[in-house]
Amino acid sequence: MADALEKTPAHRTQPLPDEAAVIARATSGERTAFAQLMEHYQSACYGLAWRLLRDPDQAADATQDAFIHAYKAIGSYRGGLFRSWLLRITANASYDIMRRAQRRPSSPLPDPDEGAPELPDLGAVNPLAEATKSELYRQLEVALRRLPEDQRTAVVLCDVYGMDYNEVASMTQSALGTVKSRIHRGRLRLRELLADHRELFNG
């Protein structure tokens, strides 16, 4: 499967105009260049962490951990879309936190209807269309939070962030068939949850 992370959706953080030069400076040890990259991509990383962990504090911790790992590993970056490289690190950091939380369950699972993040302003070129899209995103986020954790993780990594089945299987330490099954069941469950909002998909 082609790596869908290689194309960045319109509402996601786009690459910096001079990204190759900034990455080159960061890999040579220039701290300001690395900070510039992290500042640019922090929303992308936090979004992934939040969708996996469903908790703002844990998501911020995972993003912070990802920055530290990225700083240590920036010397081994070997091309490709930097956003994809950083998101994989963030997904691993988030999954580590998730595993730790599973070993020591200390707090109740968050209410799926609460704690939804503030979605960014999508612009007002076509206010009605953008309002419909914002509502679709909100309903999608709520539905994602209602999925069982294994299905949500698989759907977020595969459908939201475009990782291929093998990558998701490796990250979640699951069999390839299990991952495929989780993704398909997760999608079907999302479809059921969004049954009352089908008109949003056509907007």
Add this chain to the structure above:
Amino acid sequence: MLNQNHPDDERLSALASDDVDATTDTGLMAHVSSCGQCTQLVSELGMLRVALGDLPDLRPSRPLQLLPPVEADRGVDRLGGWARRFFAPVVAAGAALALVGTVGTAAPVLDQMASGGADGGGDSAAIQEFAEPAASAASEEPATLDVGAESFGSDGDVAASPLTGQKSPEARDNGAPADQENARGEALAPSTPDERSPWPMVLFTGVALMVAAAGLRWILVPRAG
């Protein structure tokens, strides 16, 4: 009826994500192309995938630190690591040198004090003896020799001390009368061995090492708070 046995929903989901094993399944493709219900499901799942892939990034809930703080002063940190690692061995070496230097410096004085106490007025008698004019010493050669031998004996202990390092072999072989004058001279010049002694320098080096190690550690090793 052809469309009554619908494929498994997961197969339709695989088709919606263009999985190769689904798109090359001719039976599945034939069914979907002739079944409105399954076509609708595949279409909806496809739209769902597109919408999920289009979800926007999210602003962090709190300001994030873009650079790891542990890397802030990598150079100084490396020096601090060295200072931490070598602090204890250097201080131990300094303390050992200082101890040896102290013992080495103090031993002759203590020996002199101890032997002075044991011999009573022996040393003062010897000093008094050598303070007399040379002519008088020549006329009273045997007595002088006796006192000198006594004096030599008492100072011979000092000279034999391994810490002073003062010609102890010569002193032990000093049975010949011709060398007794030299022995007397040495006995009468107690400051000469101290001036040449290496022990004060050893003591100073030890203390300097400890002070330098403590200073470097204070400067280079980051302190809490």
